[in-house]
Amino acid sequence: MGAVLVLSAVALVGIAVLLVKDETAGDPLFALLAVIEVVLLVQLVVGSVQLSGTERDVSGVLFVSYLVGILTALPIGAFWSLAERTRAGTAVLAVAAFTVIALELRLDAIWGGAGA
Amino acid sequence: MRDLSSGPGRVLVFVYGVFAVAATGRSLVQLGADADKAPVAYSLSLLAAVIYLVATTCLLLGGRWSWLIAVGACTIELVGVLVVGTLSYVDTALFPDKTVWSHFGQGYGFLPLVLPFVGLAWLRATRPATRPATRSVAQRSV
Numbered sequence: 001m002g003a004v005l006v007l008s009a010v011a012l013v014g015i016a017v018l019l020v021k022d023e024t025a026g027d028p029l030f031a032l033l034a035v036i037e038v039v040l041l042v043q044l045v046v047g048s049v050q051l052s053g054t055e056r057d058v059s060g061v062l063f064v065s066y067l068v069g070i071l072t073a074l075p076i077g078a079f080w081s082l083a084e085r086t087r088a089g090t091a092v093l094a095v096a097a098f099t100v101i102a103l104e105l106r107l108d109a110i111w112g113g114a115g116a
Numbered sequence: 117m118r119d120l121s122s123g124p125g126r127v128l129v130f131v132y133g134v135f136a137v138a139a140t141g142r143s144l145v146q147l148g149a150d151a152d153k154a155p156v157a158y159s160l161s162l163l164a165a166v167i168y169l170v171a172t173t174c175l176l177l178g179g180r181w182s183w184l185i186a187v188g189a190c191t192i193e194l195v196g197v198l199v200v201g202t203l204s205y206v207d208t209a210l211f212p213d214k215t216v217w218s219h220f221g222q223g224y225g226f227l228p229l230v231l232p233f234v235g236l237a238w239l240r241a242t243r244p245a246t247r248p249a250t251r252s253v254a255q256r257s258v
Contacts, residue, residue, distance in 0.1 A: 062145060091127045
């Protein structure tokens with residue numbers, strides 16, 4: 001969880017710099033987003049395993065749907081951003097990274113027993 | 117007329133898309149788990165989901181009709197978030213559980229309150245040009 005938040009925050013800062021300088025995102029940023037995506041995939045596996053072994057009162061369906069849902073934000077954002085290589089396209093990446101952070105925080109709350 | 121989903125519209129479509137997915141997911145989970153707990157709140161969640169889906173689709177499609185429907189969707193969205201937001205403070209019994217629009221979208225960083233204003237502003241900027249069309253018709257008749 002911490003890794004996702006830190007990496008996403010770093011990505012967000014990187015994108016903010018690009019936005020201010022009015023530059024489009026290059027390979028380093030997309031590499032970072034790819035790393036985050038891999039971490040999210042690992043999270044899906046680890047989270048599912050932990051869910052099956054936990055005795056805590058976690059809403060299983062909700063938890064897994066967040067684990068899967070969070071995977072979609074970056075690929076769709078990257079795809080949607082690459083279709084228009086402008087400042088607006090870069091801003092889409094910022095929204096996508098922010099979405100990952102928001103979903104990650106929700107995921108943590110759901111693991112702590114929060115409902116829908 | 118400018119493309120509804122390019123430039124700032126591209127960001128808007130993405131944000132609307134995120135909210136469409138979030139609201140749909142939430143309302144389905146809520147209605148599926150225990151619909152009787154807060155029928156009003158959950159129905160409104162579903163309404164919000166539909167509105168976000170319509171707005172996202174219209175922005176993606178573009179064109180005059182989509183523009184009109186998008187204006188309608190954003191207006192309903194604005195009225196919805198204001199009414200539900202106010203009601204959730206005034207009549208708490210009506211909203212035992214949270215929805216996207218309750219407390220002016222507090223659970224979503226108040227974005228649901230900001231979004232319809234941004235949406236309408238964008239639609240205003242991309243308003244289909246009616247004048248050039250009528251002028252060309254007038255020129256033809258002359």
